[in-house]
Amino acid sequence: MLLSTTFLLLDSLPAKLKLHTKEKTSKIIKNSPRCIALCLLIVLWFAAVCRVSFCQNEEPWKTEQKNKEEVFLCCAADLFVEWNVTFGALHKRAVKVNTTATKILQNKGLYKNSSGVENLANSAIQMVKGVVSNTRRALIVSRGFMDGIERDFFNAFEAIKDKPDDFTFGHSNWERDGKRESEILEFFKNVTMLFVKCKNRTKENVTIDSLEKRTMAEVGNETANLSKWEEKRKTEWNATLVNVTNWLVLMQNYTEKTNPKTHLRAKNIWMHNVTAWSTIKDDCYRVVHEGKNGLLASLVNSSRQNILRHMSDIANRSTVNNSLEENGCDGAYKFFKDAVNSNFSKVEMNKTKLKEMCEKLNVTLQNHTCTTSRTSVEWLRHRFNITVPEMIERLNKSLTHLIKAEKLVVGTxxxxxxxxxxxxxxxxxxxxxxxxxxxxxxxxxxxxxxxxxxxxxxxxxxxxxxxxxxxxxxxxxxxxxxxxxxxxxxxxxxxxxxxxxxxxxxxxxxxxxxxxxxxxxxxxxxxxxxxxxxxxxxxxxxxxxxxxxxxxxxxxxxxxxxxxxxxxxxxxxxxxxxxxxxxxxxxxxxxxxxxxxxxxxxxxxxxxx
Structure with a gap:
């Protein structure tokens, strides 16, 4: 597959992540008819799919909320793929420049001004290193973007797992192979399939291969104006900063569920104002007081699995970030990191060890505060706000250095x-x-x-x-x-x-x-x-x-x-x-x-x- 070169640079996401992208127009504005129609098409498509597949036994309110959440997931996945294909194409072109510059150095004796050519080739190689470093970093950032979205969905449900009847929610968390994870991880394990489904909703015949071929044709075309190509990408990516508001509002505003006990309208999960650190503290309390205060064993086990998930994120070096570190919970992060470095395997396998760790946490970090107190939905919005501008900046830097390096090489x-x-x-x-x-x-x-x-x-x-x-x-x-x-x-x-x-x-x-x-x-x-x-x-x-x-x-x-x-x-x-x-x-x-x-x-x- 053509995309294999690009995704090798990603080290892979929570599973073997492959995504695709959608074609956007260069001018999408807030509340535009196209955006509204697109959202409606997504909802209708997912509703139709769910009625004939895995959603048959699911309650209607949950199915509807999932559809709205999947609108956001599809659009985020589109953006992720576009970044990967774009920077993958630039990386490939940079490698081509580096190959030629290296050959020039190896054959500098062929030139009349060999010393001058040697200087040009060396300068080009240094610039290409900057391009390659920039594209690699962009791919890592895009991976962090999707990793973060998965964590936000995971943390959102963890905050309500003790009282799910009080909330309207779509994707929940479950235990798989002894570990607690979000349902959306299923999408990320085969996002290629998700992308195809997302594209089918608007009857777009696009595949990952066809998208990369098109992008490579644009980037690799010697007559292409890369400045115009860059401007088009910037316009498309900036448009998502406006559209993400529509996608999140769509997720937050659905409240058709009624609490079966109180008969009150349930609160939407994305309106729940709880941070990841608050949830971790609550879970540690449950682990320490297991068997007391009427705590259900299943809830305590879920709490235990949530703590282990955060420790696993810290231990897993392939993960770009973790909830404690990105929220500025420095004391908690250090506490968990020390536990990971000393005896994580023992804590993971021994409930008593985990209980002892939580007892210590409750004492030493009782009044611990974090520098950031964003909720899950605020993090979803924030990820767009910080990632899109960074990707635009990296695109500009990559193209600037790439064009300069190419001029040096062809000048020889x-x-x-x-x-x-x-x-x-x-x-x-x-x-x-x-x-x-x-x-x-x-x-x-x-x-x-x-x-x-x-x-x-x-x-x-x-x-x-x-x-x-x-x-x-x-x-x-x-x-x-x-x-x-x-x-x-x-x-x-x-x-x-x-x-x-x-x-x-x-x-x-x-x-x-x-x-x-x-x-x-x-x-x-x-x-x-x-x-x-x-x-x-x-x-x-x-x-x-x-x-x-x-x-x-x-x-x-x-x-x-x-x-x-x-x-x-x-x-x-x-x-x-x-x-x-x-x-x-x-x-x-x-x-x-x-x-x-x-x-x-x-x-x-x-x-x-």
Whole structure:
């Protein structure tokens, strides 16, 4: 579930508390038709549900009073869920900022101004810590808000448990698993179900998941105006300070019950002017005087359970507050806390120990007073008065720090884009140089091959010409020898022919020597060509690797530009005059950063090809 992240921050309420919220209009005023209609719909809905379910055997006056109390509970639960969803969304966005800022610090070497970027990232992380701390505190406060409401309902009935016939009440207290608790704890154990029921009364198709998705879409939208979003939340939350009066008046004004003994109209429980400390003192008196003054065993047991409940609240560290501490009953709080720290388990399991503790309390705290003397209904009103303004203040602080942190983080991306673009363009330059070198080597190899073929052809041609000259000389010499015997006239020609033959043979010897030298040169050229081929092959392999790397980093750089929704020419990023680093929203920052980090220099870029 999407809400799981949010509610993990709550440590959980009296049980596994999950709530939902309702959609409110931004302008709700006191006694508005919508508010009146909403209250009426709630009452009618709960009345209809009770008639066909668990309320079948319940007295009508109690069912009606429960309906009125559940109007308040639904509206309080709505507010609680709205706080959790709102601050949960801000917390999630703050975590996103923190993740990006942390990655920036881990990769500060990618930046041209690494020290400046490091300072910005560290400042952003400190601001995010403030946001996270604020959202966590807001979630704790909201939990305390609901914890307190449960205590107020519990304390209200505890104050009348000795004379329930004299009062009109809805939700009462009972004993479950050896502990005394309020009926409304059943709602808090599965407030998700309560929320669905509350929403069904107005035919609103809203779930916790859909509400959080909507809120996350609002908070996570990079085009959203968070100032307007904040103002809308403030207006909605402030409206509850007006509407809570209507909800409480609805609870207090119902007095249709008649006392079966006196036949007098019963007093409404929420009009009973008794504090939690007064009830505790009365209960300790009953525990001490058990079996006397006609005290019923069931009443004494309920009194004992009430005292243990308050001690349990003090002992339970997951509980935000307790009735004694929040009422300023410092002496009583210290007395109970000391008892909890020393032997709470013994007191809880041993009636005698509890009686001894109450005897001591009656003596030492006989005239003890508390700094606050609010009744349960006054506490219900007070919780709205103190919690709503605090949540509005925390919302403002969270947004202020979050927006500043985001500006610091996204402000580093101009440097990152510039530095990564330089890397990309340098890799492109090296690649172009390698390609030019490779092309030159291919061309040189072709020229070398042609020259070697030409030299070989020349050697073959030269050898052929010498052979022909030698053959002609031998034939002429033979003919001259025959002719010598015939006439002396041609003796001179014979000598010339013989001399020519000697010259040809000398040329032949010289040519053979030249051919040997030429073939040696050709052989060396062929060896050099083969070595050049090997170098060219090595260059081609490096060039292929470089090309693959360049293709990858270019793709990453273009993807980063696309993620940042850059309107520039992504196909000409190495043109200095046209490239402008895009603005990056925090919504896209994590993705853009992940795409730019791999844009780095390969190991061979330092080689000068």
């Amino acid at each position: 991306f101009e440097d990152l884009f510039v530095s990564r673009r330089e890397v990309l363009c340098n890799e492109t330059r090296v690649m172009n140089k390698m390609n030019a070198t490779f092309d030159m080597m291919v061309k040189s190899d072709g020229s070398c091959e042609a020259n070697i073929k030409s030299a070989n052809a020349s050697l073959v041609s030269a050898g052929h010409n010498i052979t022909e000259a030698r053959n002609k000389s031998d034939a002429a010499l033979k003919r001259a020898s025959i002719a010598q015997n015939i006439t002396k006239v041609v003796s001179t020609k014979f000598d010339e022919t013989k001399s020519a033959s000697d010259v040809v043979k000398a040329y032949e010897r010289a040519m053979k020597e030249s051919e040997i030298a030429a073939r040696k040169v050709i052989g060396e050229a062929e060896i050099s060509r083969e070595e050049l081929k090997k170098v060219r092959g090595d260059l081609d392999a490096v060039r292929e690797k470089k090309g693959s790397h360049l293709e990858t980093i270019l793709k990453n750089f273009v993807s980063a530009l696309t993620s940042a929704q850059s309107s520039g020419n992504i196909n000409n990023v190495c043109n200095v005059s046209s490239f402008v680093a895009p603005n990056v929203s925090i919504y896209a920052a994590e993705a853009v950063f992940a795409q730019l980090v791999p844009v780095n220099i390969s190991e061979d870029s330092e080689n000068d090809y």
